[in-house]
Amino acid sequence: MLVTVAAPPCFPPHPTLFLLTCLLWVFPAQSHAGNILVYPVDGSHWLNMDILLRELHQRGHSLTVVRSSTSWYIPEHAPHYSSVTVPVPGASSLEDPQYMAYFLKRSLEIWTRERSVLSFIELQKETINLLEEAHRSSAEMALFAMEDEQLMEKLKEANFDLMLTDPGFAGGVVLGSYLCLPIVLNVRWITNAEGHFAIAPSPLSYIPTIGSLVTDKMSFANKLKNFLHYGIALYIDYGITRPLYQGVINKFIDPNTNIYSLIQGADLWLMRVDFVFEFPRPTMPNVVYMGGFQCKPSKPLPAELEAFVQSSGEHGVVVMSLGSLLGSLLPEISEVIAAAFALLPQKVVWRHTGEKPSTLGNNTLLVNWLPQNDLLGHPKTRAFVTHGGTNGIYEAIYHGVPMLGLPLIFDQFDNMLRLRARGVAKVLEVTALKVEPMTQALTDIMDKRKPYRDNMRRMSKLHHDTPLKPMDNAIFWLEFAMRHKGAAHLRTESYKMPWYAYHNVDVLVLLLTVVVSVLLLTLMTCKVLGRALCRKKKEKLQ
Amino acid sequence: MLVTVAAPPCFPPHPTLFLLTCLLWVFPAQSHAGNILVYPVDGSHWLNMDILLRELHQRGHSLTVVRSSTSWYIPEHAPHYSSVTVPVPGASSLEDPQYMAYFLKRSLEIWTRERSVLSFIELQKETINLLEEAHRSSAEMALFAMEDEQLMEKLKEANFDLMLTDPGFAGGVVLGSYLCLPIVLNVRWITNAEGHFAIAPSPLSYIPTIGSLVTDKMSFANKLKNFLHYGIALYIDYGITRPLYQGVINKFIDPNTNIYSLIQGADLWLMRVDFVFEFPRPTMPNVVYMGGFQCKPSKPLPAELEAFVQSSGEHGVVVMSLGSLLGSLLPEISEVIAAAFALLPQKVVWRHTGEKPSTLGNNTLLVNWLPQNDLLGHPKTRAFVTHGGTNGIYEAIYHGVPMLGLPLIFDQFDNMLRLRARGVAKVLEVTALKVEPMTQALTDIMDKRKPYRDNMRRMSKLHHDTPLKPMDNAIFWLEFAMRHKGAAHLRTESYKMPWYAYHNVDVLVLLLTVVVSVLLLTLMTCKVLGRALCRKKKEKLQ
Structure with a gap:
């Protein structure tokens, strides 16, 4: 493992650290060369994933990238990985740069020129359609891959150490679960929301849902807006994405689980977030922050x-x-x-x-x-x-x-x-x-x-000013997951509880029942005693 | 800052890392020498704090320890810090090793020989008394210190970079808040509970309260037990510790705040916890884990x-x-x-x-x-x-x-x-x-x-197998808090919200009202329409 120290730009780097960097460059650290199955999301997400892959390759790990036959972005042949191509009928519009350029331009036209309610609705519908189509195509690609017995045999025989995938579109999570590999996510978005929402408690009183356009300091109206957008995220999860992946999950994994649970079960979350940028919020021990991992010093201009x-x-x-x-x-x-x-x-x-x-x-x-x-x-x-x-x-x-x-x-x-x-x-x-x-x-x-x-x-x-550069941090934890076959001790399994148990509804109902019963019993006793007293008084008076 | 890499015992340390350690030992890293005010908890907690202090001293920071005149454990004179002694009338029993040895032996006697309900109750009462006495004495010591104008003048003039304190007994948090210093906690316990409970969401369905003796996998009975112990923690907070510290807070800080909020406002939490030991649970970006920071390789035996x-x-x-x-x-x-x-x-x-x-x-x-x-x-x-x-x-x-x-x-x-x-x-x-x-x-x-x-x-x-040794991690973040005067960007201020706002009770009540109103309105409309229809039918029939 190569450890370099990110000194703030104002402090000159320590001479020994500089020496270390040089030495480590000359004698790369002895680290177990891993065998990683990579299932990226196509489109702009690939650019991020590829940066990580180049670094992993440089550190001696062997990479196999699963790509679709219609991919615009992910090359079949590259010096830093080998690839497995899954034949699919067509790319989703979201992965098609030409369609996306058209879509963006159409949005601008609607916002600048048309500005009619109908066209806004058309735009919203098209956005949801884009999302739905991309999820459908992600689920289908996983299905096609898993139906190909020869391919599955080959992947099983390759003895991968882990599955590195982006859960924005979650085919990779399905395949990783099927192959029983430790899953490491390169993540900011999951199928319906910002990644943290799936595993860390996220009180809507100060954690903004994506799209709500509110900060962590919310007025009452802001909170309502935040709830509304959370409602939309729930609709996308239950109404769109879970059903879309359920077919392949039913067939190859377990009808009693769903795509959301599979994502929640990932071993490590390499989160493309830094808290200088994101509002502070609850997190989990298996979340590793690598926001800014793509950054590097500038080179001279032409x-x-x-x-x-x-x-x-x-x-x-x-x-x-x-x-x-x-x-x-x-x-x-x-x-x-x-x-x-x-x-x-x-x-x-x-x-x-x-x-x-x-x-x-x-x-x-x-x-x-x-x-x-x-x-x-x-x-x-x-x-x-x-x-x-x-x-x-x-x-x-x-x-x-x-x-x-x-x-x-x-x-x-x-x-x-x-x-x-x-x-x-x-x-x-x-x-x-x-x-x-x-x-x-x-x-x-x-x-x-x-x-x-x-x-x-x-x-x-x-x-x-961090003890490890974001990229070094990401690589350390990826290698950690390979050394220890996951990171079970950092991961809660609380997501497996039914919602009422997680939120203690069962206990609260019992406690409420006890309190109400005690109150009623006390009231009744008082009433009975009161009556008895009244009777006695009356008897005395008579 | 000195960065050393904790290699697992089974992997031979990398030769360049060994070289680095030697080099850094010869040329210690240039780091801003800080000026730290330390307000430890006496008794066994001091042992932990002292290990941290020795390391800070070795890295060139200047330390001033606030101690009570009756301290058994914290020496007035030590080579690695200077001290400020606050005259107090007497040590609390919890800080008195002789009393604690007696108390422990008495507990054993009760458990082994007496085993009567009365003696168990006596033991519980004595435990609560011990806690109460120690908090009272912690609050009093802070009060005595802050009433000493000369001392306060001296501390203000010393221009400390931060307050390092243990919030188990929270006098240091009060003094740090009064002096407006960034506060870094060396913490596992706060006044009433395990530290995480104060800042991170802690669903009682899988986070055990201390004393409940349940794991993170709870049966229904376990959950009830966990709730009971959470109730005890709430009682200690509201019934005992908040009132005890409120006097000094009213006088010197702000009557609208309380000790719990002051603790929640700390910049960084150096948590004496490692998740190989603790059950995984939600955490926050300003929590730094340093469990095992006291450990070091063994030396030859006599x-x-x-x-x-x-x-x-x-x-x-x-x-x-x-x-x-x-x-x-x-x-x-x-x-x-x-x-x-x-x-x-x-x-x-x-x-x-x-x-x-x-x-x-x-x-x-x-x-x-x-x-x-x-x-x-x-x-x-x-x-x-x-x-x-x-x-x-x-x-x-x-x-x-x-x-x-x-x-x-x-x-x-x-x-x-x-x-x-x-x-x-x-x-x-x-x-x-x-x-x-x-x-x-x-x-x-x-x-x-x-x-x-x-x-x-x-x-x-x-x-x-961590990228930084726990001690290096702790020191890095302590120095970070000094360089940046706290860590505001890692800390939520959500604890300042009233409980009903934090838990969205306001929004939920509104949403419920809207839903009920819509339902009622629909019902009434149906009724009215139904009646009108009936009338029409009757009219037709007539």
Whole structure:
């Protein structure tokens, strides 16, 4: 195991630790080379998983990736893993980058141009459809894999040490359970909610459900909103995802269990979360935090870009990217953004496809692609305009760059809300963008007299100040699960209780019955005694 | 910060890690030398705290210990700290080793000889009295300290970075809050319960309350017992400890708060717990686990003892110690233990004071004191007979020695229960001890064909297999709290909510009202419509 110490950027790294890193690089630690079955989620989740896989490969572990025959993202052949391809009839829309770009653009159109109740309903229905289709396809892929007896024989004979999977779409959890492997999750989302909700108590009074757009300090109205979104999560779980996976579970595992229980039974949860970002909340001993595991120091920029960045002088640079999913923005939005940038004294590097906006200033460089991490780590970078995807967010935290959020879809709104609550970002609605407020927001987050910059530096310092780097932590616990065939001692089995037993409804009913009985008995005794006394008094009086 | 890697005993330490340790020893890491105010709990808790203090001192931090003028355990002068002595009228009985030895012996007498309901009640009353007296004296000491204006001036001027305290008796939490210092707890117990109960959700369906003597798998009767003991904990909190500390809190802090809330507001909880020992349960991001932080490799034994141990041959040695609190056992108990030992093929080293038992075998060596850690780490040691104090337990786990528990008082019963549940110990009632069962129990835990030995080895391996040693983890987070003036981002403030808001009673009442109203409205509408229909039908028929 390689242990490196994440020193905060303000402290110079200790010379002996530097030496250690070099030595460990020269003599890699003797660790049991593991044999890992990987069942990733396709699409953008794969990017995260692949980072973990490259590191595992570098540390000498052997990896077998289960992928579908229609995968857009997961290559069949790669130097760091071998793969098993499961033939499926077609990819789900969520895994199809072209469809997702269309869907995003359609959402923007509805929000910016149409703004009718009918179109909003259409959008919500389409989102639920997307989710349902992706879960159906995940369950089907697991079913196809498990029906292939030869493949199952091969997987059983391979003697894997564990199943590493992402439970956002839970085919991997089903296959891992069938093969009786210890399951380690690379997780932020499970089938219906944020991962913690499945295993740690989550009082809705201060734990926001995803989509509720409330912080951990809730007004009464906020709490109602949070309950509503929790209701939606319950509906997705009971109404959509459990039924979708039940077929394959009934056939190959146990009709008495369900996908939610299988996820709850995972040995370790490598959570893509850091509490500098997420609100503090109850957790469990088998949750390992690796938020920011994808981050690394920046490399020098290409010469041309470096020259542009240097030309910004003392004002520095603003970097903008709305992620790789979105093809191009609507022209009217691009015009506003370009105009807002043109008013800044900073230079701007903008990852932009589509038509060049007419309002583009001389200070703005449009690029098809940008080395995001290297730009964010550049000393001249002053602000990051982002859609709020976790990758970019953690890179900005790592390098201490305050953000302007223009969230588009899914969890991006909730992500930006967390950063705003921590005082390191401003958020604007991309579908109601105006020039003046956008320039003002950018000026604010870069203003030395305003708290954003200092808050972000503090946040970055906290993020770096951990005994183990997030990636080292993740790898340690993955290897731990291999050494000990799981992590049973860190995992409760309380989820196996029926809900009324877990919540002590049985005990409370009994205690209530006893209390009420005692009260009634006392009352009746008093009544009987009172009557007897009255009779005696009457007799005496007579 | 010094980072060393705890390699499991079965894996040879990596040569570079060994080199690192040597290098770090030669060039200690540059870390901000902190200034720490320490407010320990007297008595056996001090032993634990002192181990932490010695390590902090070694890493260059400056320590000021607040002690009472009547302290038996905490020296006024020590090379590793300076002290502030608060004059108090007298020590509480709990802090008086002589009284505690008497109390323990009296308990044994009641359990072994008297066994009458009256004497059991006397014992319970005395236990509660002990607790109450100790809390009163802790609150008074804080009051005396805070009334001393000169002392407070001096402490304020000293510019401490944090308050390190043990909240078992909570005077330190009061003083830390008054001085507005970040508070770090060295904790397993708070004023009324196990520490987690104050900050992490603790469903009573699988989290045992201390004293309940149930595991995390509870029958219905177990759950009732658990509720009963939770009731006792609530009574201690509301009936005893809150009122005792309220005087000093009213006077110096804020009449609207209480001791429980002050404890809940601590920045970091260094928990003397490891989940190889404790049942898995919900936790919080600001809880740091350091169970076993006191453990260290064994040193060679004194020559005479080594010769005795070596003379045991292949059978090995049994080590027995019932802790330093107990003066001597009752003679009738000692006779049974000696006779049971005499039947073993092993040699026995027994820490024993008082009369020499007549049944003592040739194989048993009585000693006044024994180097417990060095004996437990000796390769010839096969079993440990213990009262179940945490110090000895963690040393036995560290060295992988199965245990026979003879618990006497307080948490020792619950501690041994956890070890029995993990299959690494047997437990006997010291007050109903018989020769045959004791020999059998000892034979069982040493028997290679029985699971105890292997379970203990597995447990020990798990305990060692952490990315950071427990002590390094504790020190890292203590220094973290100094660098960042607390750990606000890891701590929820949900405890500040009123209970009905925390448990969403307000929202649930509203939702229930809405549901009932809708139902009633629907019912009434149906009724009205029904009647109207009936009338129409009748009219038609007429």
